[in-house]
Amino acid sequence: MSSSLAIQRENIRKLFPDTFKQARKSRLRGQIIFFLVLVYLIVGFFTLDVVDIPKKWKPQNAAMFVLDTYAHKDHVTMKWENHEDIKIAFEGNYRSIYGRDNLDKSIPDWFYKNSDNVGNVVEFNNKGKAILYKDKVEIVNFPKYERDFTIKLNSNGKPYLVGSEDLVIEDLKGFRITENRVEFRPTLYERIQVYPKKVEIHRYSIGWKYFWFDFSSPLEPYSFFEALGLTFSKERVVPEMSNLKLFLTEIKDNEAFMHGRVWWAMLETIVMAVLGTMFATVMALPLSFLAAYNVTPIKALRFTLRRLFDTLRGIDFLIWSLIFLRAFGPGPFTGIFAIGFTDTGTLGKLYSEAIENTEKKQQEGVQSTGASKFLQHRFGIIPQILPIFVSQSLYYLESNTRGAVIIGAMGAGGIGLQFLGALGTGNDFENVAYMAILVLAVVIFMDRLSAWLRRILIGSDQLIVR
Amino acid sequence: MAKALPANLEQIEVNLKKLTNQRTRSSLLGIAILILIFFGGTLVSLEANAGSFGRGIANFFNYPRDLFVDTFEMGWKYWPRVIKYIPELIITLNIALFSTSIGFILAIIFAIFSSRNLIRNKRVIQFTKFLMDVTRSFPTLIIAMVFLYLMGKSSLPAVIAITIHTAGALGKLFTEAIENCDGKPIEGLSSVGATWTQKIRFSVLPQVLPLFLSYGILRLEINVRESTILGFVGAGGIGEMLAALIQWNYGADVLACMFLLVGTIIALDYLSAYWRHKLIGANQ
Numbered sequence: 001m002s003s004s005l006a007i008q009r010e011n012i013r014k015l016f017p018d019t020f021k022q023a024r025k026s027r028l029r030g031q032i033i034f035f036l037v038l039v040y041l042i043v044g045f046f047t048l049d050v051v052d053i054p055k056k057w058k059p060q061n062a063a064m065f066v067l068d069t070y071a072h073k074d075h076v077t078m079k080w081e082n083h084e085d086i087k088i089a090f091e092g093n094y095r096s097i098y099g100r101d102n103l104d105k106s107i108p109d110w111f112y113k114n115s116d117n118v119g120n121v122v123e124f125n126n127k128g129k130a131i132l133y134k135d136k137v138e139i140v141n142f143p144k145y146e147r148d149f150t151i152k153l154n155s156n157g158k159p160y161l162v163g164s165e166d167l168v169i170e171d172l173k174g175f176r177i178t179e180n181r182v183e184f185r186p187t188l189y190e191r192i193q194v195y196p197k198k199v200e201i202h203r204y205s206i207g208w209k210y211f212w213f214d215f216s217s218p219l220e221p222y223s224f225f226e227a228l229g230l231t232f233s234k235e236r237v238v239p240e241m242s243n244l245k246l247f248l249t250e251i252k253d254n255e256a257f258m259h260g261r262v263w264w265a266m267l268e269t270i271v272m273a274v275l276g277t278m279f280a281t282v283m284a285l286p287l288s289f290l291a292a293y294n295v296t297p298i299k300a301l302r303f304t305l306r307r308l309f310d311t312l313r314g315i316d317f318l319i320w321s322l323i324f325l326r327a328f329g330p331g332p333f334t335g336i337f338a339i340g341f342t343d344t345g346t347l348g349k350l351y352s353e354a355i356e357n358t359e360k361k362q363q364e365g366v367q368s369t370g371a372s373k374f375l376q377h378r379f380g381i382i383p384q385i386l387p388i389f390v391s392q393s394l395y396y397l398e399s400n401t402r403g404a405v406i407i408g409a410m411g412a413g414g415i416g417l418q419f420l421g422a423l424g425t426g427n428d429f430e431n432v433a434y435m436a437i438l439v440l441a442v443v444i445f446m447d448r449l450s451a452w453l454r455r456i457l458i459g460s461d462q463l464i465v466r
Numbered sequence: 467m468a469k470a471l472p473a474n475l476e477q478i479e480v481n482l483k484k485l486t487n488q489r490t491r492s493s494l495l496g497i498a499i500l501i502l503i504f505f506g507g508t509l510v511s512l513e514a515n516a517g518s519f520g521r522g523i524a525n526f527f528n529y530p531r532d533l534f535v536d537t538f539e540m541g542w543k544y545w546p547r548v549i550k551y552i553p554e555l556i557i558t559l560n561i562a563l564f565s566t567s568i569g570f571i572l573a574i575i576f577a578i579f580s581s582r583n584l585i586r587n588k589r590v591i592q593f594t595k596f597l598m599d600v601t602r603s604f605p606t607l608i609i610a611m612v613f614l615y616l617m618g619k620s621s622l623p624a625v626i627a628i629t630i631h632t633a634g635a636l637g638k639l640f641t642e643a644i645e646n647c648d649g650k651p652i653e654g655l656s657s658v659g660a661t662w663t664q665k666i667r668f669s670v671l672p673q674v675l676p677l678f679l680s681y682g683i684l685r686l687e688i689n690v691r692e693s694t695i696l697g698f699v700g701a702g703g704i705g706e707m708l709a710a711l712i713q714w715n716y717g718a719d720v721l722a723c724m725f726l727l728v729g730t731i732i733a734l735d736y737l738s739a740y741w742r743h744k745l746i747g748a749n750q
Contacts, residue, residue: 044564314732326529328522331515
């Protein structure tokens with residue numbers, strides 16, 4: 001069977017030698033291209049230091065970053081010289097301290113006096129406890145640890161782990177001991193650090209605390225829905241303003257998540273994208289007619305416009321935004337014009353190609369009725385290209401939203417700059433995550449909106465190219 | 467018969483009028499919405515902008531003029547400095563080319579697992595589509611910034627960011643290409659008992675590869691722009707150099723870098739148009 005197949009194949013090969021030769025040639029070409037790409041990838045691998053990823057990737061940093069995006073922490077600080085003055089601060093912020101009289105903010109229930117009535121207990125979410133005394137810190141009840149630990153200061157005022165000589169390595173897991181610090185971090189969520197001057201405890205909990213109302217807000221004791229319910233009640237939470245107004249301003253002026261500023265920045269970014277696209281469409285529409293050979297007979301004009309489109313597009317929006325940033329200063333105008341100028345080039349080119357590809361017959365039909373040139377274009381060309389125009393412009397709206405975020409980050413303001421700022425502080429990663437999610441949601445929304453508009457306006461959400 | 471016709475015509479007339487009215491109404495509504503957006507947006511911009519609009523317009527030519535004046539003062543014989551920045555440009559191009567290649571390969575994998583005519587399992591398709599949506603929607607800048615923060619200054623964050631974005635963006639286009647391809651070659655191969663991989667290799671891939679390459683070249687062009695921008699925030703290459711030069715106010719050098727960039731982008735633009743023309747013919 002197989003031998004007869006082989007014979008048949010041989011016969012076919014003899015019958016059409018040219019075809020087979022060509023096939024082999026093109027296959028060889030494919031293999032050579034494949035080989036070259038492979039070589040390039042290997043070269044790129046080394047020239048771009050991709051091999052260094054494991055070296056540069058610091059899992060500790062990444063873990064802290066990720067942890068901070070979904071969790072919050074409370075700092076408990078005790079100075080050795082005055083062990084009764086213990087500060088509990090949200091995220092270590094000096095403005096968010098529990099138990100201060102002026103804030104009427106009670107001490108959280110995970111901080112209490114020990115049963116011996118001497119030590120103060122910080123209880124973690126995993127039931128482990130750190131007990132703070134005048135001269136020592138006791139670490140008790142941690143799951144997966146057989147025994148309790150005590151950290152004291154020696155005669156030189158340096159912290160040390162009591163009895164650490166007797167402990168096996170297994171027990172010391174989670175400890176990091178240096179000359180001036182003893183740190184105990186069994187998991188990411190608990191961290192106890194003892195220094196010669198003070199003890200600092202970080203207690204992590206999952207979630208974005210104070211997302212709706214910030215630390216010092218009068219509405220903070222209530223949950224979002226409780227507060228929403230309060231807006232319908234007559235009794236005022238604060239005497240100065242109505243509950244509804246309080247509700248809205250407290251959310252807007254949230255100090256931790258800065259909803260007001262973030263949403264305003266988001267609006268700026270959206271405005272940049274939408275008005276930029278509008279500007280480009282309005283500019284490109286007449287220019288594209290002048291650049292199409294079936295509308296404009298003057299070759300020099302067409303050539304000039306074509307090169308103008310190329311230049312506008314070639315000067316990338318990066319450079320445009322640099323120029324406009326100098327002129328307008330930070331703000332949406334920079335973004336609008338940078339996007340507008342770049343896309344005038346892009347859309348102008350696409351539109352004029354679309355006009356050149358229209359059917360001639362419809363225009364001739366209008367011409368046969370004795371219509372003027374203007375009317376020929378109005379009724380012969382525009383109905384043919386309108387769906388293409390709309391589809392192209394809407395398609396660019398979505399990518400311009402992303403572009404507007406980038407222009408913003410380069411100095412034009414908007415959500416891009418806010419994002420950069422939050423990342424730059426190095427510890428507001430929950431804001432970074434919040435803004436990233438917001439950007440993601442808005443970009444996906446714009447994508448869907450543009451697809452939906454294309455569908456209802458022209459009956460298909462696929463991009464029509466020419 | 468003769469009596470029925472006028473009634474019909476009347477009906478047609480009425481319908482036509484109704485349709486025309488409806489059309490006019492929706493057009494007017496659309497225009498009204500656009501005008502509203504325009505004015506709303508302008509108000510927001512005026513409120514948020516640091517400088518005024520009029521002064522901005524007046525200042526528009528200042529910076530370009532400064533750059534040219536600076537260059538002129540330096541004397542045009544300093545123009546060879548353009549050559550000095552070519553190595554930086556090559557870094558930028560390298561980032562773009564490498565991440566486009568890797569992204570291209572990832573996109574093919576994505577596309578295969580999200581095409582309805584290749585995969586039967588709906589869950590897999592939904593998951594892959596979701597993955598592509600997410601990777602595509604994040605601006606590269608945001609991914610790059612996060613990785614820059616985590617890994618320190620190097621070109622790697624740019625490579626990672628562009629690769630992720632490219633995989634999602636190309637994946638979507640590739641999926642459409644695969645779903646729109648002719649089903650008959652697949653059936654033909656099924657009839658001779660080809661396996662799933664063989665079907666993809668010999669019936670789907672030959673149909674879609676030219677289109678894939680054409681999209682890939684277009685993406686390469688976009689990615690060169692992207693990698694320049696990422697250079698601006700610290701990913702190396704000509705973008706970073708340009709950012710530094712602007713900060714130092716070296717007008718002539720800024721202009722040299724800009725010319726280099728614009729020249730590259732325009733050259734790539736023509737090159738990509740030429741390649742794509744060759745790949746998929748004039749009418750696509």
